[in-house]
Amino acid sequence: MTLNKSQIHFPQRIICLTEETTEALYMMGEEDRIVGISSYTVRPARAKQEKPKVSAFIDARIEKIIALEPDLVLAFSDMQADIVKQLIQQGIQVHCFNHRTVKGILQMIQTLAALIGEPAKGQKLIHTLQQNIARIEAKVAQLSLRPKVYFEEWDEPIITGIGWVSEIVTLAGGNDCYPSHAQQSLAKHRIIEHPEDVIAHQPDIIMAAWCGKKFQPQQLIARPGWQSIPAVMNAEVHEIESSIILQPGPAALTDGINAVYAVIEQWHQRQLAATDIKGNRHA
Template sequence: RFRRRGIVEWVGLGLTLVLILAGCGGGAGGGQGAQTPATPGADTVQGGEASTTTQYPLSVSDDAGRQVTIQKRPERIVSLAPSNTEILFAIGAGDRVVGVDSFSDYPAEASSLPKVGGVTDTNFEQIVALDPDLALAIGGAEEQVQRLEELGIPTVVIQPATLEDVLERIELIGRIVDAQEGAARVVRDMRNRIDAVRSRVADIPEEKRIRVFYEVWHDPLMTVGPGGFIHDVIEAAGGVNIAADAGSPWPEISLETVVDKDPQVIIVPASLKSSYEELRAGKRKGWEGITAVREGRIYSIDDNIISRPGPRLVEGLEQIARWLYPDRFQ
């Protein structure tokens, strides 16, 4: 019913680089929990109260299992993923970003920054010319990270798997770049909004929760499974992911399994316009009897608020919650 597929294969199958750059490919072991400085007390002040100023040098363990030491407060940062870019700007460190990957387009200020390419076409000469003292990369970009290391650029891999990981990585980035107050503010706002959604659906019995199918890709048919932040978002919105028993965060799923599970809502990223139009028109063979198709509950969601593990992920959560339970989210 389900087949596991790694993110590298996923990209090879034709899924846009936007998704992998957004961090949509954390494997089942992608979430490593909150990282802490290797130096005891680096982020504390006398009396045990949390400090809002990072002490350097700072050592962290990143999502590639690497130990990285940042010698001083980063002043020239290169972001190599849209999610990292959005986090940096949201926590108040945007004025220190000197270059971004090709897909970073939010906020508007990021669009005007020098573009240094993507995972497969990184312009290392341009990165060197920008003279960065920190690079924030993503998982699955081993060659890129290795080259940056060879160039002497401190590089931290950020690859959250779960929704909780996303919040923890925002805090980690805040600590790395000495923007802890901004990171705490962003995480506090996100937690409040997540809790607000959860509280509105908390009393819905399991058997009455809306069954959801999220289409990641159409050929082969892929969806989201446990261990991934989109799965977590669906559950936080009060939905039941029909692939909740899959063995990985990004499994293949058969057409027949979707029919058997009979989702009441189908969600498709906006980048898969042809899939959305096919489903809306009821033209996918064998799916005519699925409840979501019969009742027209097929929705297209902006990739950037659901596939980028950053501050706007709560917008994706709130949108999905409105689709699932419009009476509770008016």
């Protein structure tokens, strides 16, 4: 039996347990479908005022979710596996995304748009995000230097950036110090066992977004031996707001990649200026 679109029930009451699907639905103009969100949601800012908060990240108010009568709950990653299990046991329809790459972010949007029966809106949003990536790539093509970048996602233990973060560093003009770690989907496999290993990489720039808490640059700089790292010696230690880089959704491909590029471009300008000063001194 073949069903046409008018015969298919697309979800009208959606709960988003993470921020990226909330933001994507708002950007597609489909926010009226959302009946519950994560308490960590900050994008868009108005979502927290408009929508009930039903979850943190690894915890959720199952009773409240059930009371909201969702016809679809959207989750993300193995970290929410227990929540997903409980909801499925209650007979609730759940889709759990598990993407870790830039391509995966775009595919998530495509899948989400299909789930709500609005594939054209998904394609429009994807095109907008791809345009921004292309804009950044065009700017990067004008840079003559590529810095070594160490990205820190957590401090105790030290965890380096996940897949899409590493890709964004590369797209924005840097060379990630830990590309092999970035291929690991689980945080426990991205732990830097020996902090002195970062020293050996001699990154030109350090970027950090400590997931869920404020980055403390002085704590990082005070680590034994880290004062010999070029990024530390040259005051190239920068915070990237976690909400724009650590959620695998539109934010990472808009404000996130823009912020990473801005740090790299400014470093590039300082390197050229320093080279010019040295050249003039020897002239």
